[in-house]
Amino acid sequence: MEYYSDLNALPYDPVFEIEFECKNCGKEFSRKFDSNVEVRPAGAIGPNFRGIDEVHGNRYVAVIDGDKYPIECDNCDIDTSLYELNREPLNK
Numbered sequence: 001m002e003y004y005s006d007l008n009a010l011p012y013d014p015v016f017e018i019e020f021e022c023k024n025c026g027k028e029f030s031r032k033f034d035s036n037v038e039v040r041p042a043g044a045i046g047p048n049f050r051g052i053d054e055v056h057g058n059r060y061v062a063v064i065d066g067d068k069y070p071i072e073c074d075n076c077d078i079d080t081s082l083y084e085l086n087r088e089p090l091n092k
């Protein structure tokens with residue numbers, strides 16, 4: 001699923017990429033996001049992401065205009081066991 005292009009009307013123009021590890025199946029995958037998308041653990045409070053479960057993973061959401069879209073593993077489609085490995089800007 002491509003939140004940035006399917007669920008908002010903006011053109012596809014990713015500015016950052018996040019690598020996730022799925023704690024359910026063990027696979028790693030990456031997703032690219034537009035500048036208007038905020039990606040964070042669903043239950044996170046504050047900018048420091050307290051409460052992250054490094055063992056079992058977390059539910060992540062892409063927040064676009066206040067709406068939350070769960071991020072699913074590419075391999076097993078589970079959306080509650082993700083762990084963020086890396087986040088970096090994309091060079092234009």
Ligand SMILES: [Zn+2]
Pocket residue numbers: 022023024025026027073074075076077078
């Ligand atoms: Zn998985």
